[in-house]
Amino acid sequence: MNKLIQLENVTAGYDNGIVLRDVSISVSDQDFIGVIGPNGGGKTTLIKLILGLIKPVSGTIQRFDDQQGSFIGYLPQQSHIDRKFPITVQDIVLSGLMSAGTTFNRYSAADKKQALDLLGQMGIGHLARRTAGELSGGQLQRVFICRALISSPKLLILDEPNTFVDNRFEHEMYELLQQFNQKMAIMIISHDVGTISYFVKTIACVNTYLHYHPSNIITEEQLAGYNCPLQIITHGDVPHTVLQKHDHSFDHEHGHTHHHEHTHE
Ligand SMILES: Nc1ncnc2c1ncn2[C@@H]1O[C@H](COP(=O)(O)OP(=O)(O)O)[C@@H](O)[C@H]1O
Ligand SMILES: [Mg+2]
Incomplete structure (x- = not known):
């Protein structure tokens, strides 16, 4: 331990x-x-x-x-996002990697696959290409959980x-x-x-x-x-x-x- x-x-x-x-x-x-x-x-x-x-x-x-990998993944109490912002569900999940030093739109194929895998595990893999505004509150919450998880904290x-x-x-x-x-x-x-x-x-x-x-x-x-x-x-x-x-x-x-x-x- x-x-x-x-x-x-x-x-x-x-x-x-x-x-x-x-x-x-x-x-x-x-x-x-x-x-x-x-x-x-x-x-x-x-x-x-x-x-x-x-x-x-x-x-x-x-x-x-120990500075190796991501330390804390965090889901805030109320996750707000401008629902009109045309970001896809998959990119919301990938944005959880940004604090780990990845720049926007420079995600690797492995990162993208990991985002899809997590969404699949959360039962919303089919929503990966949708935008935030098209999701229900509960669906969006699952997306935010995936975002907190993607850096493997x-x-x-x-x-x-x-x-x-x-x-x-x-x-x-x-x-x-x-x-x-x-x-x-x-x-x-x-x-x-x-x-x-x-x-x-x-x-x-x-x-x-x-x-x-x-x-x-x-x-x-x-x-x-x-x-x-x-x-x-x-x-x-x-x-x-x-x-x-x-x-x-x-x-x-x-x-x-x-x-x-x-x-x-
Ligand atoms: N940013 C803040 N500024 C001033 N008071 C705050 C702030 N955030 C929380 N509080 C106060 O601190 C207390 C504890 O809040 P919080 O930690 O959010 O409780 P919980 O998450 O258990 O509901 C509350 O009385 C709340 O009003
Ligand atoms: Mg609270």
């Missing part, structure tokens, strides 16, 4: 006040961390710190970047990727992420603890303070103890609840325990 990121006793915020206090967490190369917490709790701020977009007021952030960070994605694809997306996790660390932010806890390995609750929970099974009592008062939210007709009862059936393929979902009567 190689450490990629380490935050120690980080306090951070904006001009109008402190948002995160005394946060310590490390991210290693095989991690799949679900970051949960109420709206306004500081989840996106934590990501901005990891990306170096904002600086801490106190504490330290270390990035163990060591750490993939997805900030609420399920926002525009329909239920059926959401499940598929998590399964794909589990496959990608064999090659990269993943941090996924969600306020839907019931769904992500199936797929992640560990959970970080962020609500001003950060409580790291070294398992994907978390009870309501633990959440309350972590000062992480999540609402039990519904997605369409399906209620996602925090799971108190679970069995410990072992998932051989992924090597961590799974649990069954229970809903309140």
Whole structure:
């Protein structure tokens, strides 16, 4: 296990006040961390710190970047793009390579094939030649996930990727992420603890303070103890609840325990 990121006793915020206090967490190369917490709790701020977009007021952030290949692939919380800009879906995906030093329109045949392969895996290979304006919000979100992935980063960070994605694809997306996790660390932010806890390995609750929970099974009592008062939210007709009862059936393929979902009567 190689450490990629380490935050120690980080306090951070904006001009109008402190948002995160005394946060310590490390991210290693095989991690799949679900970051949960109420709206306004500081989840996106934590990501901005990891990306170096904002600086801490106190504490330290270390990035163990060996400079070989791309370090972080990032899907922002709301990906905006001028939908009238006549860029094709394939070129949006390829633009994820630009930070790695590739100049526009100078992508190799291998890069283009990789973009098409990723789109195919996301179930939208047939849309590669379309422009952004022709896609639905959910389709565009999948394109942005491909863009975050194309540089084969060591750490993939997805900030609420399920926002525009329909239920059926959401499940598929998590399964794909589990496959990608064999090659990269993943941090996924969600306020839907019931769904992500199936797929992640560990959970970080962020609500001003950060409580790291070294398992994907978390009870309501633990959440309350972590000062992480999540609402039990519904997605369409399906209620996602925090799971108190679970069995410990072992998932051989992924090597961590799974649990069954229970809903309140
Ligand atoms: N650019 C900013 N300037 C000032 N305050 C901000 C900024 N971004 C976020 N905040 C505030 O910081 C707090 C945490 O926000 P955020 O990290 O986006 O939370 P989350 O992602 O958990 O919903 C909120 O109160 C929010 O209003
Ligand atoms: Mg956020």
